[in-house]
Amino acid sequence: MSRIRAIAWKDLASTMRNVPALAMMLLAPLALAALLGFAFGGGQSFSISATKVAVANADTGAAGAAENAGAVVVGVLKSPDLKDIVTLSDKPSAAAARKSVDDGKAAAAVVIPADFSSAIFGAGATAPKTAIEVYENPTQEIGGAITESIVGQALLGFNGARAAAVAASGLATANGEGDRAGKLAQQTAAKYIQGGGAAAAVSVTQRAPRLLGGESTKDVGVTGTILAGMMVFFMFFGANNVARTILDEDRAGTLPRLFTTPTPRHTILGGKYSSVFVTVTVQAVILLVAGRFIFGIDWGRLDAVAALTLVAAAVATGLALLVISLVRTPAQAGAIGAGVYLVLALLGGNFTGAAAAGGTYANVQKLTPNGWLLQGWDAVMRGGGLPDIVLNLLVPLLFAVAFFAVAVLRFRKRYA
């Protein structure tokens, strides 16, 4: 055991002296998580920063109508519920609103025509036909689509009310109640619109149960999701970096020399395994602590986090030893290792987060150990405990054992 410790400690000390490797193992995942978190808004979910919208409301109102329909639309856009999605700026004219978009100061412009209220509140066939213009910046498609969607929803309400009013008016006329009933229907529709419609009458409740036997109690921050992915991804690289010392030592002659000492070969391999495992475990712990204090990430329950960390370290170690056992030179280890880890990361969802996956991709994720691990991290960050991640621990552990077993067979053949 003391010989395993000596080999592991020697490799660990050597890694600690390797500043570029440390930077890659620790700073790169933090920097990427910060960068991607910032790009996605850094909030509690994969949100997009608020869309800037310029509004030119030229609506002059309708005769006899108490409200200006254009102002209602602007009111919808200014709704407190949408403050995280839309930032509004009023413009004096349609040209000024469009210029804001052309100048890149807004993602979209909403131009409300002068006869908008007349079109909404006008009676029957005499009402003018008109349109609200959504002028979009083609390079900010998401912002434009959001604006279009909000305005479209508002108009749907208007058109629905109008349709109801026209239907009521028609019914009254058919019953011989004449103009009075038609005007009453129009006024009722106008009040309906002014009152904000029947939005609260029927609604959709979104639920996203992600844990066994219950729903998530927490929303997962985007930075936490990304850092979990980056952490596992860079644990692969960290493990590869330490495992590569087997090839380095082979070339430097220290590995053959170790084989001439009375230290058994399995002890030497055990020492190497330990050094890789300890290194990536330390790497993960540092990243978890840094994530907690720098980004305020709540990783979840300690026992589940510890279990996921240790299994992730076992996977990274087994995989790194397998890669090293399949190549001949440190250069090959770098190139082939990077390729393997990148493909696994793409398949497993290290760059997108397990939560963002769906359909076929969710199944593809389950072909990789990191995919299972990331789903485990997601569950734990949502408040899950060990019972929620049993499979997310066992499946990667089986991968780790298989990787290590093949690596041992390869090493035995090579150094026989």
Added chain:
Amino acid sequence: MSIVEVQELRKQYDPPKGVLAVDGVSFDIAQGEIFSLLGPNGAGKSTTISMLSCLLHPSGGDAFVDGHSVVTDSQAVKEAIGVVPQDIALYPDMSARENLVFWGKMYGLAGAELQARVDEVLELITLVDRQKDRVEKFSGGMKRRVNIGVALLHKPRVLYLDEPTVGIDPQSRRAILDGILALRDQGMTILYTTHYMAEAQELSDRIGIVDHGKMIAVGTNDELVKIVGEEAHVELKVDHYLEGMVERWAGVHGVSKAMIDEDFAVLLVQDANEVLPRLFEAAAAAGSRITEVNVTEPNLEMVFLHLTGRALRE
């Protein structure tokens, strides 16, 4: 009594068509003896040492170190031997002391015994003052000394040294050779490989000459030199027509062998004083002029030349 017995040792890489690096080598080494394997690069010396170190599995034959088979009892063999590889095999980012402590642990030493042995070895390799410096900052000679020191930590019964003086300055070489002789005087058995004839002659109690994986001669320096009898070694350089001259000189009375070695014609002659005038005459008759003459008394170089038809440095 032999502490190392090598019996028909054989190594073929990638059989059945691969290179036969060692082809049925046999020899033995007595307790407290320095035995040198002398041969050119690629002769099979390092492969032989690798098999005796249990680093390579023999394709055939066996060897016994301190009574233990390298094939069936490698663990016991490894405990009995110390191996100094040809290339420096140390951790450059660790200090001399850290290296010795690490390797000591690999040899099973621990605690106070380990620290005491490290101190002793540092004294032995005269690096006490530099023990805390990283090995990467050392000169080639200092690295060689640490490289040897590692193999001495556990007081091995047999020390293997695989060309330990390659690429170092004469002063460091002298220090290493003196150190080896001192170890022998303390009773350590040493297996030494070299392609430097002078080292083998100076150090060895007995020498085995290897070529193309075969042991072609074994004996003391005097015994081996007797193989070539009283023949002298004559090197001649001519202004031109070297190949033609070698053929002519081969037929001169008193010349037993003639060959080309780089820019020289190398001849084995019975009596240099008697033969040299005839060699000059033959050169003149062929229109060549001898520009340099070197005459050497019988030595291992000549033995090798005599046995293989090639110079040792080839």
